[in-house]
Every structure is written in C-alpha cells, then in structure tokens.
Amino acid sequence: KAGAVDFLEKPVENQTLLVAVRQALEKDRQARLAQARRQVLQERFAALTPRERQVFQMVAAGRLNKEIAFDLGTAERTIKVHRASLMRKLNCQSLAELVRLAQELESK
Template sequence: MKIHIIDDDEALRTALSRLLGACGYRVTVYESGDAFVRAETGDEAGCILLDVDMPGLSGLQLQDLLRSRNSILPIVFLTGNGDIAMSVRAIKAGAEDFLSKPIAKEDLLDAIGRAMLRYEAAAAHNSELSGLRKRAATLTAREREVFVLVVQGMLNKQIAFELGNTERTVKAHRHSLMEKLEAGSLAELVQMANRLGLARK
C-alpha cells in the first residue's frame, strides 16, 4: 500500500513521510496537486493525504478531477483553515475524512486504515464488474436482446412475440445467457443488468 502525500508545506511533507514510513507504509510526496496529476501513479493500492489550500489545483479541485477519472484512491483531507462547509462538501464528494492540522497521530492512522479498507472494497468491486463485463461481451446480439427483455419482467412467450421467435428458441437463448453470465436466478440477472446499465427505468 502506498500513501501519496500532497501538500505545499515541505516541513509537513517530511514529517508525515517519516512518521508513515516508520509505520511501515511506502510514501510518495508531491508539492502540489498539479505535480500529482503529472506523476505516473499507476494502479497501485493506496490512498491520498491531500492539503485543501495549495497553489494551482486546490485539494477540492483535485478531488473533482480524480472523481471524473474514476480514481478509486480514497482521499483524507488535511487542512489548517478548513471550515465546516468545506469539510461537508469534501465528505459528500467521497472523502474518507477531513482532518485539521496539527494532526494527531492516532487520528491520522485511523483515517488511513479506513481509507485502505475502502480502497480494497472498491478494487474488489471493480474487479467483479470487469469480470461481469467480460462475460456479458460473450453474449450474442440475440442473447443480449433476450437478456434486456427478461430483466424487464417479460415472460418467454411475450419475448418470443416481441422478437418474432418461438418460445422454445427464447428458452434456449435464456438458458445460454444465464450460463454465460453465471447467473443462478432471475434476481441475479436483474442485479447484473443494473450493474451493466442495461436495466430500463
């Protein structure tokens, strides 16, 4: 697990880096949000300790940018002058925590621990969704049509009428798509359709 420290205060970056290094974490430091954006951070597990008020990209602006890029790195905000409105905005946008400087060691390590758990959960979710998308990609065009109609609650005979097929053919497509998607029930199919964005409102 790697911790990315983004703060324009060099003394704080150094102090946090030493503290977290001594706690067994690998740490990378950046003097600004722009420097972090330019860096090649890869897909390595970790979290971000992020200052709110910095030259260039502010902490909240960087948070918005990372969300737009679908980053799953949790953010723990660090601030010397944050207000309640700012902290509420950050938390609503998905921040793990909003800590005031000077930061108590226990509070910092607790927030990092929660952030790491959040990362692991998000990574597992993404991996599961990626696997589902790969399975869905193996469906034929007709199986995909049947899939969409099934999760809308249509019966086999209704689907057959809709698609101009026999009910027997629809049953075969339905059996095949459930095997390919590894779905054990209609309820699972509906959940999969929701996750794939195929379910109509």
C-alpha cells in the first residue's frame, strides 16, 4: 500500500472502482495545487531582502514594530517601511494572512 491512495479487494463492483479512482484523482489534484502554492510562496519569500526576512520572522512571531526596531537597532518607522514592503511582496493584506503564510512556509 506504499504510495497507494486506497486498497480494494477483488472482486470489486464497477461503481466502487469508479468512486475510488475519482477520489484518488481528487487527492492528487489537491496535492498538486498545494505543491504549486508552496512553490509560489517560496519564490515570493526568496524575493525578500535579508532585512525583510528578519522583520517577517519577528512580525510573524507576534513582535511589535517598536520591539523589532529596538532589537535591530533601527527606527520604528524603518520597520514599518520594511513591513509594508514585505507584505506587498508576499501579497498579504493583513497581519493574520502574514502569520498564516509564515506557518505554511514552516510546514514545507
């Protein structure tokens, strides 16, 4: 069963076989879509500058702009600029979306 989606014992009815094949095809389609999404996310993440990656990780961890600025030795306004830039590059509309994206990237 290694690599198999399902296991059917003979004799099998035609309808049962068709249902199993459709389910296997749907699982494969979903897996391919998920892989394509991960690839797009990885490409977008690769487009970030090293500093944007740092800010991304800290924002995704729940750190405030002020805290990030202090840790990186820069102004809070600079962090806001980096954050806006990385959200644009990653095509995120909200902080929640950014955190979800970070979780997806971690689970690759």
